[in-house]
Amino acid sequence: MTLASQIEIVAPRRRFRGFSKLAGNRGALVGGAIVIFFVVLAVFAPLLATHDPFASAFTSVRKPPSAEFLLGTDEIGRDIFSRLLFGARASLMAGVVSVAIALAIGLPLGLVAGYFGGLVDGAISRVIDALLAIPSLILAIALAATLGPSLMNAMLAIGIAATPIFVRLTRGQVLAVKTEDYVEGARAIGLPHGLIIMRYILPNVLSPVVVQATITIATAIIAEASLSFLGLGQQPPNPSWGSMLNTAKNFMTQAPWMSIFPGGAIFLVVLGFNLLGDGLRDALDPRDH
């Protein structure tokens, strides 16, 4: 051991440099800003909306963007800007709720599989392998079609389809952490398995899971848009970016604004979550100084 490395060990280090690292990452800042921007839009949709998102007007069908209709109107004269705002609620909620579902199922399964190993691990891992063999969007479509079309069922379907990746990731992290001396130390003071998993394993496997969750929100938003586009998600007349695109595709040449704005919104929000996830990964990476 060199002198320099010993000095580093002796000198108390700052507790967590993640936030400052995150702040120094331009991509993460832009991503975070985009995400916050859309969250604000969704939360304050009723205040920001210029029109009732459900009100149709036959006098203003498929109007291009103007001072009155900021982003134009759709095929039955509803204001696209207002519908986009309310659609953001569906999209963001779908992203967050389905990832929460995936985490709620995947994290415990991964912890248990990794920690106990053996038969438990074998059983869990085989089921997960089987799920992974099916493309997740196909799985989500099948589930949503079986459960019946609604936003809640779409979120459930997307959540289940996204579960395997969290099980795998968590299990792998647990395998690495459970051989650490401090886990042996926890056993040596006689702590029960449940407590060891919750206090000694979980906090130390969480960073990569958080990164994965952020990136999976982006995937889930696309999945929700896809399901809504196919009519399996948000049901009309409730606005959703995917279902807006679905009707807009019929008017691509006559009223391009009908597809450009919802499509652009999906693009931006997904980009935001991906940038934020990448930034988090860099900030939480212990190898990187």
Add this chain to the structure above:
Amino acid sequence: MTTTEPLLSVENFSLGFGSKIDLIDGISFSVEPGKTLCLVGESGCGKSVTSLALMGLLATTPARITGGKARFDGKDLFTLSERARADLRGNDIAMIFQEPMTSLNPSMTIGQQIVEGILRHKPVSRDAAQARALEMLGLVRMPAPEKRFHAYPHQLSGGMRQRAMIAMALANAPKLLIADEPTTALDVTIQAQILALVSRLQAETGTAMILITHDLSVVAEVADHVAVMYAGRIVEVGSVDDIFSDPQHPYTLGLFGSVPSIGRRSSTLATIEGSVPPLEHMPRGCRFATRCPFADQRCMDEVPPDYEPKAGHRVACWYAPLEAHVRAA
């Protein structure tokens, strides 16, 4: 050895990895209340795995106990249920690990970790456990204990972390403390402080200790009794005086010969020729036979009986007492 009832007595303990030959082959030793037994031997001779077996922590390793008994405080450790063993761990038997840098949970404060161990075993309130943890940090001479209580492991130096480990191990006033090379990862001045600390706490609390080490200077400082291990067998056991003033086994002699000393250097440092043979090529008789300068065919083929130069001092060698043969030669 005195006639005190031993706190822990291990008899004929064997342990293997599933092959025909056992890694640890029938070792016996005992520890008296309040005394220190040093388990000495080179890396890989089975010291650490013995301590894990005593703690009941073999489950995560491929090693399995293949025979023998370990009586601790009237109970046979190897036949207790997993639940009963978990109740002992950290309560009656505690352990200090080799690596203070990695043996503490990086995501919990030092104080929380000590409290966790107290709450697991003692029916006390969280406040009382915290008070006890703070008291322990003071006892192990942690500088500014109130502040360190809320510190995370990475904010402490190696020596401070080892102090925290010791505080955690002793918080429940265990009857037996197993210390697996507690000072190897620390630099020499800190080593001395930690050893002095452990000895002082041991004297105050009456805890018995098994100290696993390959450092003979540590042995001389803290041991009451010494067991010398070679390749999974105890070749010599006795009081620290017996072992240091009258070593009988050629391996023990070899160990002493390989320690550098301060002063005029008389010759090159003695080494023990060769290396430990792999388990499948282990001689049937004395396991040291392949490297022993005295070994003959009988040593290769037959397990040497225990010879007792005096009560409590046992050596497993066909040529014991050694001086008879050295003079004759």
